[in-house]
Amino acid sequence: MKIVVIGGTGLIGSKLVKILKERGHEALAASPNTGVNTITREGLAEALDGADIVVDVANAPVWEDKAVLEFFETSGRNLLAAEAAAGVRHHVALS
Ligand SMILES: NC(=O)c1ccc[n+]([C@@H]2O[C@H](COP(=O)([O-])OP(=O)(O)OC[C@H]3O[C@@H](n4cnc5c(N)ncnc54)[C@H](OP(=O)(O)O)[C@@H]3O)[C@@H](O)[C@H]2O)c1
Known part of the structure; x- marks a missing residue:
């Protein structure tokens, strides 16, 4: 399963990506440092292409x-719109 972890280079996200990969998933760490930015939308559509699940731990x-x-409103709005366009059916967020 392709699982995109927004904030996948962070404290929580990096641990999650490691665990998902150990369990055999295609886990993509998506963050500005890997070319994916939920504020500017840079790289967002490409990262979400073919994704089954998005986990937001930015x-x-x-x-x-x-x-x-403002960050969370803009990021959330951009992310949910990109997920809808990509047909992603599950969104998980850590509050
Ligand atoms: N740490 C905890 O104990 C804890 C507990 C409960 C809830 N939370 C919540 O969990 C979330 C993650 O916490 P954390 O401690 O893991 O945070 P963190 O270590 O500060 O990591 C933040 C992540 O967000 C990414 N990010 C920043 N701006 C972004 C953008 N515009 N687009 C996409 N990604 C962006 C960063 O990417 P770069 O590395 O590329 O900058 C990094 O991967 C937060 O919402 C926090 O409130 C954390």
């Missing part, structure tokens, strides 16, 4: 309340 690179809210 974190905002800022701490100020308003900027964090």
Whole structure:
């Protein structure tokens, strides 16, 4: 199964990608460092192509309340739209 982990290079995401690969899944670590950005949409459609599941464990690179809210609203909106376009049927998010 192809599982895209948004934030897959982070603390939680990197552990998740490792476990998914050990269990035989095609796990893609998607983050700005791997060319996938949920804010700018760079690389998003390509990463989601053929994906069965998306797990969102991204974190905002800022701490100020308003900027964090803006990050998650924009990121979530872009991600869900890209998932719908790609036909992804399962979305998992860590709050
Ligand atoms: N750590 C915990 O104990 C814990 C507990 C409960 C919930 N959470 C939640 O779980 C989530 C992940 O936490 P974490 O501690 O693993 O965070 P983290 O180590 O700071 O990792 C953040 C991840 O988000 C990615 N990211 C940042 N901007 C992005 C963007 N525009 N598009 C796509 N990816 C982006 C980063 O990519 P780059 O590496 O490329 O910058 C990185 O992979 C957060 O929402 C956090 O609130 C964490």
